[in-house]
Amino acid sequence: MSEPQHRDAYLEAVLPPDPARDAIRRDLLERGWPDMCVPVALGRLLTQLAMGSVSAIEIGTYAGYSAICIARGLSPGGRLLTLESRREHAELAAQHIEAAGLGHRVEIALGDAAETLAHLRANERRFHLAFVDAHKPSYPRYLDLLLDLMHPGGLMVFDNAFGRDRALDPSATSPTPTALRELHRRLFEDERLVSTLLPMFDGVAIARVRP
Numbered sequence: 001m002s003e004p005q006h007r008d009a010y011l012e013a014v015l016p017p018d019p020a021r022d023a024i025r026r027d028l029l030e031r032g033w034p035d036m037c038v039p040v041a042l043g044r045l046l047t048q049l050a051m052g053s054v055s056a057i058e059i060g061t062y063a064g065y066s067a068i069c070i071a072r073g074l075s076p077g078g079r080l081l082t083l084e085s086r087r088e089h090a091e092l093a094a095q096h097i098e099a100a101g102l103g104h105r106v107e108i109a110l111g112d113a114a115e116t117l118a119h120l121r122a123n124e125r126r127f128h129l130a131f132v133d134a135h136k137p138s139y140p141r142y143l144d145l146l147l148d149l150m151h152p153g154g155l156m157v158f159d160n161a162f163g164r165d166r167a168l169d170p171s172a173t174s175p176t177p178t179a180l181r182e183l184h185r186r187l188f189e190d191e192r193l194v195s196t197l198l199p200m201f202d203g204v205a206i207a208r209v210r211p
């Protein structure tokens with residue numbers, strides 16, 4: 001067993017089971033859809049990070065697992081707005097979020113995320129936590145739009161920040177690695193942010209907006 005497989009097997013054994021994750025895994029398998037959901041350990045990090053937040057936004061809902069994890073952590077009365085461009089994904093997510101007993105905390109906004117973010121900006125909406133897990137070449141654009149949507153002190157989390165390690169290879173110049181390197185540069189250059197880039201899972205970038 002390779003080292004990453006060894007660690008995955010250990011995490012699988014030691015983390016408490018999550019019936020919501022199991023139900024989504026089974027459902028995706030039956031549909032023949034890929035499992036693109038965050039792993040349970042990352043989901044638990046999202047729950048931790050959401051604690052104390054009243055308003056959260058997510059870009060990329062898919063089957064609703066990360067939305068469930070964020071909603072679990074929100075303060076009483078807290079709400080998550082999750083953005084998804086594909087109707088069939090939004091419908092599947094709505095079922096699983098409802099089954100997890102979190103329908104009252106989560107709203108799904110169907111449409112292209114950049115358009116929805118621009119609309120939210122025009123309406124002066126503000127969020128304490130943002131989780132980004134959608135179209136990788138758009139990550140720098142999402143960062144720009146989110147910066148106007150975060151409360152002072154708000155936290156932004158970007159999943160797949162290494163793009164399966166392609167972002168680490170300067171000779172990889174396709175849209176995803178190029179955009180991810182651009183994201184990294186901006187996260188560390190922008191004086192409004194205190195950022196880090198963590199080599200866990202497929203790379204997780206976390207940026208706190210200075211209060």
Ligand SMILES: C[S@@+](CC[C@H](N)C(=O)[O-])C[C@H]1O[C@@H](n2cnc3c(N)ncnc32)[C@H](O)[C@@H]1O
Nearest residue numbers: 036037038060062065066084085113133134135
């Ligand atoms: C990796 S999946 C999200 C997984 C989910 N965050 C989880 O861990 O449970 C990415 C999702 O982003 C959606 N997506 C891709 N491009 C988008 C866009 N431009 N606007 C909104 N959603 C988009 C895809 O349809 C897909 O459902």
